[in-house]
Amino acid sequence: MHSLFGNAAAVATGVFAAMRAKGRDTRVVAQAGDGGTVDIGLGPLSGMFERNDDVLFICYDNEAYMNTGVQRSGATPPAARTATTQAVGEHPGNVFGQGKDLPRIAMAHEIPYVATATVADLRDLEAKVEKAMAIRGARYIHVLVPCPLGWGSASKDTILLARLAQQSGLFPVFEAEFGEVTAVLPIRRRVPVTEYLQPQKRYAHLFGQTPDTETIERIQAQADRNLSRYHIDEVEI
Amino acid sequence: MRKQIEGSAAVAQAVALARPEVICAYPISPQTHIVEALSAIVKSGDLQPCEFVNVESEFAAMSVAIGASAAGARAYTATASQGLLFMVEAVYNASGLGLPIVMTVANRAIGAPINIWNDHSDSMSQRDSGWIQLYAEDNQEAVDLHIQAFKLAETVSLPVMVCMDGFILTHAVEEVEMPDQATVDAFLPAFEPRQVLDPAEPVSIGAMVGPEAFMEVRYLAHRRQMEALEVIPAIAAEYGAVTGRVRDGLISRYRLDDAEIVVVALGSVIGTLQDTVDALREQGVLVGVLGITSFRPFPLESVRDALAGARSVVVLEKALAVGIGGIVANNVRTAVAGLAIDVRTVIAGLGGRPILGESLAEMIRGVDDLDELTFLDLRTELVERELQRNRATRRSGPTAENLLRDVGAVGDPLSVRMPR
Ligand SMILES: Cc1ncc(C[n+]2csc(CCOP(=O)(O)OP(=O)(O)O)c2C)c(N)n1
Ligand SMILES: [Mg+2]
Numbered sequence: 001m002h003s004l005f006g007n008a009a010a011v012a013t014g015v016f017a018a019m020r021a022k023g024r025d026t027r028v029v030a031q032a033g034d035g036g037t038v039d040i041g042l043g044p045l046s047g048m049f050e051r052n053d054d055v056l057f058i059c060y061d062n063e064a065y066m067n068t069g070v071q072r073s074g075a076t077p078p079a080a081r082t083a084t085t086q087a088v089g090e091h092p093g094n095v096f097g098q099g100k101d102l103p104r105i106a107m108a109h110e111i112p113y114v115a116t117a118t119v120a121d122l123r124d125l126e127a128k129v130e131k132a133m134a135i136r137g138a139r140y141i142h143v144l145v146p147c148p149l150g151w152g153s154a155s156k157d158t159i160l161l162a163r164l165a166q167q168s169g170l171f172p173v174f175e176a177e178f179g180e181v182t183a184v185l186p187i188r189r190r191v192p193v194t195e196y197l198q199p200q201k202r203y204a205h206l207f208g209q210t211p212d213t214e215t216i217e218r219i220q221a222q223a224d225r226n227l228s229r230y231h232i233d234e235v236e237i
Numbered sequence: 238m239r240k241q242i243e244g245s246a247a248v249a250q251a252v253a254l255a256r257p258e259v260i261c262a263y264p265i266s267p268q269t270h271i272v273e274a275l276s277a278i279v280k281s282g283d284l285q286p287c288e289f290v291n292v293e294s295e296f297a298a299m300s301v302a303i304g305a306s307a308a309g310a311r312a313y314t315a316t317a318s319q320g321l322l323f324m325v326e327a328v329y330n331a332s333g334l335g336l337p338i339v340m341t342v343a344n345r346a347i348g349a350p351i352n353i354w355n356d357h358s359d360s361m362s363q364r365d366s367g368w369i370q371l372y373a374e375d376n377q378e379a380v381d382l383h384i385q386a387f388k389l390a391e392t393v394s395l396p397v398m399v400c401m402d403g404f405i406l407t408h409a410v411e412e413v414e415m416p417d418q419a420t421v422d423a424f425l426p427a428f429e430p431r432q433v434l435d436p437a438e439p440v441s442i443g444a445m446v447g448p449e450a451f452m453e454v455r456y457l458a459h460r461r462q463m464e465a466l467e468v469i470p471a472i473a474a475e476y477g478a479v480t481g482r483v484r485d486g487l488i489s490r491y492r493l494d495d496a497e498i499v500v501v502a503l504g505s506v507i508g509t510l511q512d513t514v515d516a517l518r519e520q521g522v523l524v525g526v527l528g529i530t531s532f533r534p535f536p537l538e539s540v541r542d543a544l545a546g547a548r549s550v551v552v553l554e555k556a557l558a559v560g561i562g563g564i565v566a567n568n569v570r571t572a573v574a575g576l577a578i579d580v581r582t583v584i585a586g587l588g589g590r591p592i593l594g595e596s597l598a599e600m601i602r603g604v605d606d607l608d609e610l611t612f613l614d615l616r617t618e619l620v621e622r623e624l625q626r627n628r629a630t631r632r633s634g635p636t637a638e639n640l641l642r643d644v645g646a647v648g649d650p651l652s653v654r655m656p657r
Contacts, residue, residue: 014304047293
């Protein structure tokens with residue numbers, strides 16, 4: 001069922017409560033975009049987490065409000081150009097130091113299961129959904145989904161970009177239970193963030209005639225921070 | 238069973254008698270006692286099966302009710318004032334989807350200025366939301382309307398708001414006759430949804446509809462409210478037959494038969510009006526009271542019939558449509574269109590201002606001299622002082638604070654700047 005932009009988690013709670021009252025074991029899954037999850041729907045989502053309702057919430061994160069024409073969301077990464085963070089001015093694109101890391105916000109609720117995934121690794125995603133469905137209580141899966149139109153990338157590169165996001169360290173893929181990280185997806189071939197950024201027009205202003213090395217370094221520092229925070233190793237496969 | 242009981246407790250018990258399966262609410266005065274009592278009833282195990290969900294906002298409360306109702310559960314919530322406004326997007330969603338949720342609105346003013354006392358601004362703001370709106374005159378009627386509301390909602394597949402005056406009813410202890418469980422069970426069958434989320438018979442609910450069919454979906458919602466004009470009296474009659482409390486359902490009539498002057502009102506002020514009418518009738522004034530129980534759907538025909546013999550009609554409103562005046566009055570004017578009846582609007586009781594019998598009597602006696610729009614017991618001296626301040630200086634400061642200083646409710650640190 002579709003109700004509103006910002007209430008998927010609460011509607012899911014209602015369905016779950018109805019199933020409980022009726023003594024049925026129908027499981028409930030709620031889905032929303034990053035805007036519906038990290039911004040307008042955060043209150044109801046946090047409420048659902050806090051009550052530990054038996055709902056699996058899946059966020060499809062394409063890092064902006066795409067339906068309405070690529071405006072910034074709280075999940076838009078620094079320096080990315082969107083329609084409301086244009087590539088103009090002294091610091092073009094989205095501002096550094098803003099935005100929300102929702103998987104970690106979810107973990108702070110100490111819910112039974114939090115996982116991140118990308119569309120580059122469907123087996124991993126499938127395994128996480130299966131695992132989530134074997135657990136009771138509030139569960140959260142955050143899936144990175146490149147948006148060719150919004151990111152200014154080629155459709156054929158969708159899976160590649162999702163993989164590069166993970167392999168650069170910018171999008172850590174991990175699992176957490178009750179607030180503790182329990183597993184991370186290792187990186188097969190570590191890549192510099194430029195390999196991920198450059199094919200995307202939303203970062204084109206970083207790669208002009210004189211590349212904006214300062215900004216690129218700041219993004220690289222974020223990737224490095226993720227690798228150490230989640231203890232993500234590079235492994236030979 | 239007859240009980241001396243607080244209005245909120247009585248309503249909570251009435252709601253429990255209707256066996257809701259999901260109750261969700263977020264606290265706001267003056268609704269709190271209702272949901273507190275319900276949470277205790279559920280927690281004690283006296284109402285089973287029922288899930289009580291403590292949500293984090295009114296927006297979530299209505300959203301949980303939406304999910305529960307779509308999954309086939311009888312769902313209930315309650316709110317007031319700012320809470321009702323905070324849930325508005327979901328309020329429209331519930332009616333648009335045709336989900337038979339029942340919600341109590343413990344009527345309270347809307348800020349700013351923040352005010353917890355009674356008027357009808359909150360529910361009146363939702364008059365066009367697609368919800369059925371019933372207004373209780375006293376706590377007995379509040380109890381009776383809640384039980385009927387579930388049946389009504391489920392019969393026509395529309396959500397129903399039962400409006401009861403905050404504090405005046407919610408916090409008043411009165412004698413109330415509570416129906417017993419067997420009576421309610423016989424009156425109110427289990428919820429048979431018209432649409433339900435069920436993996437065994439999958440449907441989608443909440444599809445986007447474009448210009449090709451949107452008008453028709455809306456028209457059908459209107460049709461259902463028009464049907465409710467028939468269903469409400471039928472349910473009221475059925476309920477009357479088993480409880481002995483027979484009401485019309487759409488309107489209430491008090492000494493209307495030979496009335497030349499009729500005051501139209503909603504909610505608890507009708508009691509005050511009836512007393513006033515009795516006193517005035519002893520002085521030979523032919524006056525009566527028309528109560529509107531069902532404000533949505535608006536019973537145009539019943540109102541027209543009830544007012545047909547009147548010369549003057551005063552619509553006493555506990556809400557103000559800023560920029561025009563009356564809300565109920567406009568509906569009444571539509572009802573009496575073409576009849577030679579003067580309809581005047583009197584705004585009264587905003588933000589809990591007491592509506593005094595004396596003031597009502599004076600207003601009724603002077604009905605022929607009333608302006609089209611009057612504010613009952615408006616403190617004109619306060620208004621004048623503020624207007625004077627506004628004229629005297631550009632930075633005259635916040636209106637509410639200025640008025641509070643004038644009435645002596647707060648100190649006056651800025652008095653040196655203020656013209657006296
Ligand atoms: C209350 C409300 N405000 C604004 C909108 C307009 N709106 C529709 S979709 C959307 C953005 C959706 O972004 P996201 O959740 O990230 O999903 P995406 O389109 O990117 O998949 C907005 C702002 C709305 N539908 N409701
Ligand atoms: Mg998005």
